[in-house]
Amino acid sequence: MAVCAHCQKPLTISIEPDSEDEDGNDDVPMGEEPETLPDDVHLSCGDHFHWECLLEAYEYSKCPACNRSIVAASSSSSSTEERIIVDLNNEGGLQQGIDIAPILREESYLRAYPEERKCRAFLEFCSEGDHRAIAELVKSCGEEVTADDEDGEVMTEAVGGPSKSADEVLRYQDPIGDMSSGLHAAVANGHREVAWLLLLLASEYPEMSFPALVYQEAGTLGVMREYQTGKVDIRSLKDAHGRTAEDVARGAGVIWQGWVGTGRLAMPNGAPRSNGRSGVATTLRG
Template sequence: MALCAHCQKPLTITIEPESDDEDADDDVPMDSEPDTLPDDVHLPCGDHFHWECLLEAYEYSKCPACNRSIVASSSSSSSAEEQIIVDLNNEGGLQQGIDIAPILKEESYLRAYPEERKCRAFLEFCSEGDHRAIAELLKSCGEEMAAEDEDGEIVTEQVGGPSKSADEILRYQDPIGDMASGLHAAVANGHREVAWLLLLLASEYPELDFPALVFQEAGALGVMREDQAGKVDIRTLKDAHGRTAEDVARSVGVIWNGWVGTGRLALLGTVSGSSGGSGGAVTVRG
């Protein structure tokens, strides 16, 4: 049987029985045993790893054990993105031919920059169209929890560990994803509710031009626009290709009819591909 090339242990993971009540140990049958589940990432070079062991030892293009290349170029993508195709066997069963390159890239980045974990979650919520999750994430910024240290002293720490402020999260641009902002992500995936929420919270788009339902929903979610003076307007943000969210909307098509050219997704006068991010915010209803 193959062993993990990193820790030399069997390619399994042990799951202890769980109890909802710490004091309810008597409810757990005496003969209950931990579940043993497969945990095997089979790389193209032939080596096997536990998932966590692979994350710990991961190097961008080479196997941590044999130093052979594990990347391949996508044959179906015009951008020829590099892939890492593996067979993955875990609690979900055997999955063959899975590309784990995006996951490895993001997890490696988060291990180096844990303070950006909420930023990464924010981008995912924008892509998925989950405006409620976005609101809850933003409200959690700056929250603290009290706990005792080893000496019994009360200390406070940020919920979820170190993270960015709400303003920083709203304007976050993905350094491992073409510098796309949350507005880029929402537009690319056709999520109008998220786009409206981001415009409300991170732009100077005139309040009178928002539908009343946008304010009602924001109020129900417990978030509202703050003074935007001196803050970066999210509509000016450009990705690594020099595109504003409006440029992305043009490529997406019909779902953004009435938004392009109105000042909703880019300040009027903003020129794609330029380094400037300012322009007159003249609004035309669409």
């Protein structure tokens, strides 16, 4: 029977039984055994790993055990991204031929730069069109929680660990992808509500040009537009291919009809960097 090439243990994971039932009883039935589930990542070289063991020992493009290449050729002649194809067997069942390269790249990156977890979550929310989650994430930037450590001492730490400021999150560009911003991601996936929210929070797009419903929704979400003088306008950000969000919109179909060429998704030619406002924050209330 195959074992993990990293820890030499069976390719399973034990799930402890829930100690709290619906009545809030903390008693666990005597003799109840932990549930055992498969946890097997089968690489193309033939070696098997637990998922966490693979992440811990991961060396890009090579198996951590035998040092053989685990990179597969791209399935598209126009794509330069390398793939890592595996058979994955876990609580979701057996999945064959899964490309885990994007997940490995992101997990490895976050282990090296944990302070960017909120930034990565922000990009995911932009891609998914979850403008409410974006608002909650932005509001949580800089928050602190108080708790007791193992010795009973009170400690204060940032929510979710080390984090970027709200301004940094809103203007984040994907360093392990193609340097896309949240606005690029929203446009590529056809999410207008997210685009409006990002323009409101991270651009100098004129306030009078926003639909009233945008302000009403922002007020409901509890976010506000701070003055933007001296800050990077999200419309000016370009990806690794030199494209603005407007360039992406041109190839995204009719959903962005009426947006291209209006200054919503790219800086107007010759537009000033500052809107000249006095610096007073505008509270967004319906």
